[in-house]
Structures are given as structure tokens and as C-alpha cells.
Amino acid sequence: MKILQRATAVVVCGVAGLMFAAGEMGAAEKAAAPKGAEVKQSEWKGFTRLDFEVAGRPALLVVPKEAAPGRPWIWRTEFFGHEPQGDLALLERGWHVAYLNAQNMYGSPRAIALMETFHAHVRKNYGLAERVVLEGFSRGGLYAFNYAVAHPHQVAALYLDAPVLDITSWPGRKRESKEWRECLAVYGLTEETVATFKGGPLDNIDVVAKAGVPILSICGGADSTVPMAENTSKLEKRYHELGGTMEVIVKNGGEHHPHSLKDPTPIVNFIVQHAKF
Secondary structure (H helix, E strand, O other), X not given: OEEEEOOXXXXXXXXXXXXXXXXXXXXXXXXXXXXXXXXXXXXXXXXEEEEEEEOOEEEEXXXXXXXXXXXXXXXXXXXXXXXXXXXXXXXXXXXXXXXEOOOOOOOOHHHHHHHHHHHHHHHHHHOOOOOEEEEEXXXXXXXXXXXXXXXXXXXXXXXXEOOOOOOOOOOOOOOOOHHHHHHHHHHXXXXXXXXXXXXXXXXXXXXXXXXXXXXXXXXXXXXXXXXXXXXXXXXXXXXXXXXXXXXXXXXXXXXXXXXXXXXXXXXXXXXXXXXXX
């Protein structure tokens, strides 16, 4: 475990470098896309950004200036654009960066079904690699890990940043919160049935470990919002017991924010070294 000190215009797609035109959808994608759907092209931090819809949900793809061999990609599951140091560094290396808006679904089965549709869409229409690095910031950890449980052989690696891995840790720590009520509802749970719920990341670690998915986690050592001891530490212990590859970087004294690292080199190095495509 590493310890770090904490330092306080609309067009139809026709972008050079894409292997497939956005309009070349298969039957499933055509059924999911609204009639007359367009791909909106804009600029994001010096790169081409494509906005579109998948299954009625906003989605986007940021395109590198020149795609790396095999067309690797990283998928931010929540909070696109927040502390994007790692994403930008990978874009410079020729990776695509993706995002699907599945907000307020807390990594539930409904969210995973939407993610499955998005994965198929970008694979077919943009020729991206079958395996993807899933990047879960905070509650995005629920989406990232649960997708890896459902589709471990589509996941090249997991990058989990101060991740929620147990809904009773967050948002369940504040039972009166709007987030807790939303989370129970989207999982079809109640205050009574959640006590025996076994559909979270920490209940299915063995599935991901068996598939050999490497994991990087970055956490604040003093995070009181999503306590490391209730989330990443439990995952780390079990993952190592199962023989899995997992590296944890702890920002000594760090809180839940800021996420990521000012210098994303350790993030990029882990992903490039361990991601299995």
C-alpha cells in the first residue's frame, strides 16, 4: 500500500480518426435511439467531444487525436469532467474517454442494463476495444464494480477513486437523506429488506477476482464521507486473499475530496501496465 501526503454547434458525426460513422447503427441501437438523433460535436480540453443518446440517456465520447492500437478506452461511470487528470493523460496516449449519464441509479441492475446497451453501442459504432477500463469516482464505484461483476470479461481494469462499495456505508450512513431513499427505491429495497441484501460489490468480490481484473484504488485516509475502512479496505483484504492484483494509494490525511492525484502518472502507469485487452 502506497502512502502519499495530501497536498492541500451541432453536426452529424464525421470526425477524422473514427472507424465507424455514428449513423451506422445496428438494429438494437436504432431501436434505442430517438428518431432523428444527431451526434453533437464540440471541443473538450483540446479534444473532440461527441454527444449523443443511448436508450434515451445522454452519453458522450471524447476522441484522441490519434487512436492507440486496439482502440483502448476508459469509461467514467459518474461525474464526468471532475478531476480529469487521468483521463487527459490517457487521451494524450490515444485512449478514448466515455461517459453515460445513469445518475441516481446507484449501480443498480437497471443501471447495469443501461451500461450494457452503451457498451454495445460504442463498440459497434466507434470500433472501441471489447474490454474497457471502468473508472468509478465515489458512488461511481457501485456502477464500475457491479458492471465488472455482471461482465468481468469486458473489463480490462478497475480504477476506483474513493469508491462506494457498500450502500449501507453510503448513502445508508444518513438514513434520512434523499440519496438513501433513491437508492432503496432503485434497488427495490426497504429499510427491512436491505439488512439481508447481498447484491453489492463487497458481496461479489470473488467473481471479479476469478476473472483476473486488476484494480487500482485511490483513497483519502481520513475520508469520513465514504470511509475507507468500510469500503476499499474490505475489498483490498479479500482481493489479496483471492490472489487478485490490487494496488491502493492512500492520501495520508486526505478527505473524500479532492479525487484523483495532481500528478496522474501512478494512475496511468498502473492502467497501462495491468489493463488486460
